[in-house]
Amino acid sequence: MKYFFNGFRRNDGSAGTRNYVGIVSSVICSSAVVREISEKVDGTVPFVHANGCAQLGDDLKLTKNMLVGVTTNPNIHSALIVGLGCETNQVSGMLKSIPKTKPITGIGIQQLFGGENTINKGVSITKEWVEAAAKQKREKIPLSSLTIGVLAVEHDDHSLATTTSVIGQVVDELVDSQVNVIFGMSKTLEPAGDMLAERISDADEKKKLIDASKGLERLRWSDAQLGSKTFSEFTDEQLHSAKLEAKMAGKKPISSVLDFGEIPNKNGLHLMRNSSNLVESLSKMAAAGCSAVIIVSSRGVLTGSVALPCITITPETDPNSFDELVDYTIKNNGNNDYKEEIIALLQEVCSGKKTKLEELELGEFSIPHLGTTY
Amino acid sequence: MEQKIGALMLNSMDNVAVALENLKAGESISIQGKEGLVKVFKSIPYGHKIAVHPILKDEKVIKYGECMGIATETIPVGHHVHVSNVRGLNKEDKTAVTLKGGVEK
Amino acid sequence: MKFFKGYRRSDGSIGVRNHVIVINTVGEVASLTKKVAQMVPGVIPIVHQAGQSQSLEDIEQTMNALLGTAGHANVSGALILGMGQDDTAEEIVKVLKNKGRHVHSINFNKTQSISEALREGKLWLENAKERSENEPTEMADVSELIIGLECGGSDAWSGITANPAIGAFSDSIVKDGGTSILAETTEAVGTEHILARRAVNEAVGQKFLDIVKRYEERAWAAGENIRSANPSPGNKVGGLTTLEEKSLGCIKKGGNSTLMEVIDYAQRPTEKGFIFMDTPGYDVESVAGLVAGGSQIVLFSTGKGSPTGSPIAPVIKIGTNSKLYQNMPEHIDINAGKIIDSYLSIEDIGKEIYEKVISVANGEVTSSEKHKNQEFSIWRLAETM
Numbered sequence: 001m002k003y004f005f006n007g008f009r010r011n012d013g014s015a016g017t018r019n020y021v022g023i024v025s026s027v028i029c030s031s032a033v034v035r036e037i038s039e040k041v042d043g044t045v046p047f048v049h050a051n052g053c054a055q056l057g058d059d060l061k062l063t064k065n066m067l068v069g070v071t072t073n074p075n076i077h078s079a080l081i082v083g084l085g086c087e088t089n090q091v092s093g094m095l096k097s098i099p100k101t102k103p104i105t106g107i108g109i110q111q112l113f114g115g116e117n118t119i120n121k122g123v124s125i126t127k128e129w130v131e132a133a134a135k136q137k138r139e140k141i142p143l144s145s146l147t148i149g150v151l152a153v154e155h156d157d158h159s160l161a162t163t164t165s166v167i168g169q170v171v172d173e174l175v176d177s178q179v180n181v182i183f184g185m186s187k188t189l190e191p192a193g194d195m196l197a198e199r200i201s202d203a204d205e206k207k208k209l210i211d212a213s214k215g216l217e218r219l220r221w222s223d224a225q226l227g228s229k230t231f232s233e234f235t236d237e238q239l240h241s242a243k244l245e246a247k248m249a250g251k252k253p254i255s256s257v258l259d260f261g262e263i264p265n266k267n268g269l270h271l272m273r274n275s276s277n278l279v280e281s282l283s284k285m286a287a288a289g290c291s292a293v294i295i296v297s298s299r300g301v302l303t304g305s306v307a308l309p310c311i312t313i314t315p316e317t318d319p320n321s322f323d324e325l326v327d328y329t330i331k332n333n334g335n336n337d338y339k340e341e342i343i344a345l346l347q348e349v350c351s352g353k354k355t356k357l358e359e360l361e362l363g364e365f366s367i368p369h370l371g372t373t374y
Numbered sequence: 375m376e377q378k379i380g381a382l383m384l385n386s387m388d389n390v391a392v393a394l395e396n397l398k399a400g401e402s403i404s405i406q407g408k409e410g411l412v413k414v415f416k417s418i419p420y421g422h423k424i425a426v427h428p429i430l431k432d433e434k435v436i437k438y439g440e441c442m443g444i445a446t447e448t449i450p451v452g453h454h455v456h457v458s459n460v461r462g463l464n465k466e467d468k469t470a471v472t473l474k475g476g477v478e479k
Numbered sequence: 480m481k482f483f484k485g486y487r488r489s490d491g492s493i494g495v496r497n498h499v500i501v502i503n504t505v506g507e508v509a510s511l512t513k514k515v516a517q518m519v520p521g522v523i524p525i526v527h528q529a530g531q532s533q534s535l536e537d538i539e540q541t542m543n544a545l546l547g548t549a550g551h552a553n554v555s556g557a558l559i560l561g562m563g564q565d566d567t568a569e570e571i572v573k574v575l576k577n578k579g580r581h582v583h584s585i586n587f588n589k590t591q592s593i594s595e596a597l598r599e600g601k602l603w604l605e606n607a608k609e610r611s612e613n614e615p616t617e618m619a620d621v622s623e624l625i626i627g628l629e630c631g632g633s634d635a636w637s638g639i640t641a642n643p644a645i646g647a648f649s650d651s652i653v654k655d656g657g658t659s660i661l662a663e664t665t666e667a668v669g670t671e672h673i674l675a676r677r678a679v680n681e682a683v684g685q686k687f688l689d690i691v692k693r694y695e696e697r698a699w700a701a702g703e704n705i706r707s708a709n710p711s712p713g714n715k716v717g718g719l720t721t722l723e724e725k726s727l728g729c730i731k732k733g734g735n736s737t738l739m740e741v742i743d744y745a746q747r748p749t750e751k752g753f754i755f756m757d758t759p760g761y762d763v764e765s766v767a768g769l770v771a772g773g774s775q776i777v778l779f780s781t782g783k784g785s786p787t788g789s790p791i792a793p794v795i796k797i798g799t800n801s802k803l804y805q806n807m808p809e810h811i812d813i814n815a816g817k818i819i820d821s822y823l824s825i826e827d828i829g830k831e832i833y834e835k836v837i838s839v840a841n842g843e844v845t846s847s848e849k850h851k852n853q854e855f856s857i858w859r860l861a862e863t864m
Contacts (some may be wrong), residue, residue, distance in 0.1 A: 406824065438728075442720070443724065458713075468672040
């Protein structure tokens with residue numbers, strides 16, 4: 001094994017790059033309580049969002065899957081789930097779906113007769129866990145224990161020209177080193193779906209990519225037509241950019257196409273269906289088990305994930321850009337050690353070095369909708 | 375208060391009242407919103423409805439001053455009013471209600 | 480005549496609070512929004528994750544919700560944080576400045592460093608806060624109040640105690656020339672003919688029937704038949720017999736007044752009196768819509784106990800039973816359970832609600848305000864692009 005990092009071993013065989021106590025709200029109604037517990041206990045991260053009730057079908061399933069996913073994320077040492085009591089997404093249902101490999105407890109505002117009691121109880125539980133987490137030391141662990149996300153955000157052909165082959169080499173190197181890689185696939189990459197499909201052996205997974213390349217399809221509910229969707233074909237220009245972006249996903253075989261908050265079941269390179277919304281995409285990556293994310297952007301981004309270190313990589317552009325938020329710049333002057341430098345930076349960050357977004361404490365969480373609320 | 379209040383009428387036009395506690399068969403209760411006593415025919419759990427006026431088969435069951443269903447059999451005063459003797463409205467009922475331009479007993 | 484002391488705004492509206500807020504237009508700047516709010520004590524951050532990569536209907540709905548919130552009568556000053564070059568933040572500021580409102584936008588783009596932008600935000604907020612502290616109040620008539628009507632975490636008593644009492648209040652304030660807005664289209668399925676019949680004219684009645692139909696079709700598309708699923712087995716055990724009865728228990732929050740207007744989500748009514756707004760039954764999103772539509776105060780009935788509030792409007796919690804009031808006094812403002820165990824009438828509680836509304840309009844802090852329940856979320860109509 002070539003690459004190692006210093007991280008936190010988990011009982012399920014995975015490894016974390018951070019050692020947070022997660023506080024997960026099952027529904028928006030408990031979000032204020034979750035925030036307050038988190039503010040009172042250093043070392044905790046709040047997973048608050050706008051969902052959890054008055055949802056139906058796939059929409060509810062995605063919310064539940066993502067919340068179960070973040071509690072099992074390897075960066076989470078232990079997790080407290082806080083509910084209201086009468087919500088659709090019941091805490092008891094979430095607890096049943098979570099494997100018992102770390103300390104997990106669920107509490108509810110109605111069951112504890114109010115927010116104040118719930119906050120007190122939550123503070124005492126998480127304080128204990130934070131103390132336990134503080135005793136855990138980082139150990140030398142192969143990088144192959146990790147799942148790393150790669151997310152391309154708002155780029156143009158100019159920035160792609162600089163970044164795409166470098167990131168492609170990084171992805172290939174990580175996959176060769178048995179690191180699990182999840183590459184985000186948003187509408188800008190979808191036109192290249194049929195091209196990427198050639199790298200996938202499973203027929204069902206192949207079909208998902210070919211279908212995605214036919215045109216942009218998204219669910220809508222403002223009109224009452226049953227199952228109403230929007231569909232538009234991709235333009236040649238979009239196809240051209242997608243082909244450039246596809247190079248960022250390297251050249252290795254693709255194992256699966258993830259959706260609905262799925263967690264990959266084997267190591268390799270995976271594509272994850274995403275919207276173009278940064279926070280939703282990072283949150284899906286957290287739910288799928290990523291311990292760190294490489295964000296490749298033309299501009300630098302203004303937020304990261306609440307639980308994952310996000311390394312921001314940009315091409316060398318405007319000297320006035322937000323360099324205070326950029327961790328690594330790919331310069332145009334022919335230095336050819338980019339791949340090694342980026343992987344070295346990834347190892348450092350996974351071992352505890354704070355990213356720029358972490359230093360500024362910029363991190364969010366949100367859950368996309370597959371249906372409207374009722 | 376001499377006589378406890380066992381049920382509440384939500385509107386003076388209603389023919390049912392809501393039990394505020396478990397009502398026992400045979401007891402006479404007074405009803406908020408109505409003069410006199412009503413004798414409970416069979417036990418009625420709290421939150422359920424008791425007939426305070428006789429409701430004939432196919433007549434409207436009125437709560438909140440509005441039609442909440444149709445009696446599927448004649449319901450005497452003091453009887454439990456629920457799924458066994460009331461059905462929801464169908465399209466024709468609603469059109470009829472709309473055409474009459476208001477609820478009458 | 481009933482009066483309250485409020486803050487007169489340049490657009491003619493009158494607020495019952497004098498908040499200074501920071502609000503984001505896109506989810507990506509939510510963290511920065513909280514950061515800048517923390518720099519100035521007393522400033523309220525309003526954050527959400529809408530605004531990015533949305534379909535047209537969501538862009539419009541988000542815009543309405545943001546405009547209605549930032550330009551709300553309870554808001555003295557609003558800082559709007561956006562991102563990039565062509566962001567909605569500037570658009571919102573343009574609209575509200577035209578009405579003379581005290582607003583400012585900062586767009587995070589590459590022309591200004593983040594620390595400079597945060598400094599600019601802090602300075603503006605400090606000034607806005609100081610400005611708000613010097614704003615006078617004036618006496619206003621209750622006819623200038625818009626009260627949102629909501630329920631959440633309902634139980635078997637909701638339709639018997641709290642909701643009819645809210646209905647009694649609604650009829651009173653409408654009689655006094657004020658406005659009440661009923662919401663939650665989901666809850667009206669089965670009784671649409673009753674509310675349609677109460678409409679002031681056929682067009683208003685038809686609009687109401689249309690939005691209910693649209694709702695049922697949406698639920699049907701997700702595999703749910705609202706009519707056959709209700710009342711649920713649990714509802715029946717609790718004593719509810721028909722869908723009509725269950726829905727009547729919800730819509731009776733609107734009393735018996737004439738339905739003057741049916742408005743879309745987060746829209747401001749153009750009429751006074753009893754209004755219906757198309758919102759989901761999801762309480763936080765519904766309250767956000769009611770407030771964006773101009774409600775200065777929201778009445779919220781709850782049976783199981785829901786702590787949620789609003790970042791800018793006082794929410795008055797009305798408990799449906801005395802047990803809830805004893806168990807969770809910190810979250811309940813009025814105990815409508817007295818109808819069950821103290822034999823008070825629905826009208827008695829209606830009067831108590833009216834007195835509370837006046838007192839809260841004059842500054843009394845509600846339980847959701849005290850506990851900083853500032854939940855906010857905008858109703859979404861399509862998958863993110």
